[in-house]
Amino acid sequence: MTRTPKADTSLDQQPPLYPTLDSWVTGYFTPMFLHRVGDGTRQRWCTEWWIHPEAIGRLTLLWTTWETARCDPSLKAAWWNDLDHHLPLLLAPDGAFRACRPQTTEQAGIHAPAELPLAEPAPLGYQET
Template structure:
């Protein structure tokens, strides 16, 4: 059973002190995917005027790897922080939603070439490889 706080939920009861960690079950996810989270939680609660000048969004956001990664990060953080009935919601907005949404909605962000009606593929950075030896593979040094 859960207590609903808006769309955030927290457990009715806490795991009793002294219960071994291996006996504690992880909390059930509210959303089954980052896309479900985006449509059911994030966009309905994080409402902004997306006019193309001060804020941009792409109708086909899933074609932008940066956006997909950020939405996934927002979803996973939300699922974790929703269980903190004291400050979880505030921490999620302050440290996660406000940060990632500001980056995604920025006119120079991942949707810089798109608008609400049309997706346009972004130009990807094409870096040169550094000279040999500048960045040794540290995995070989860990053994």
Template sequence: MSEGLGEWDDELEVTALPTEPADEEDSDAPELFYPNVAEFVSGKLATSYRRQINVQGGVTWCPQWWKHAEAISRLEALWRAWEFLRLDGTTGMSVWWRDHADHHMSVLLSTDGPFKGCTPDDGHRSKLAPLPCEEPPAGLF
């Protein structure tokens, strides 16, 4: 997934978390409902989290969300949390909405978020610069 990111606005190496158990000890782990973050976004999140987008200061979304490193990271976190919390038949989904979905989606959909400049009609257009960073003094860390 990290190949070809150079043309994207974030230019960061992005690695997906493994979807298969790491070893035999993890073979008792529950099977994933969605096989990957893309299936989760299209199959669950996009159909559940409906908003009117890009309307006079409203929320912003990029149909090519996978070209934004921050979006990939946040959506991957949402997917992983959902996969875990869906198994809690009591308050799991409430916790997921309150602590995960509402938080990350507010950031992702904000007009100044990672999708700034993108539109649902024209797609990915954002060329946001990374945060400026200076090298810390030698020996500080």
């Protein structure tokens, strides 16, 4: 029996629907998932998300895997699992946007990347013991 190879539906064959992270965040992610953020007490979002390295990392992962799953429907469930993992971490009160506050009628918004913890360089040979 001869099998016909499955058609290649990878991103190599199809251009991305959203060519940049910014276009995906503003065109898909924000309208689809941020309608529940509210006042920022239980979940936090920063309108200047691009100044937060952790947010860029998590959103880039979600965008690229979303584009891949869009072309290969067998990967859609895995993408939703990724989203279910990363979204609570991203929006958590102690997550990437912990130092940010939305603008209110009483006060201006705060858009500040969280301060990075200090880390001393490891001494030479530390893995050799």
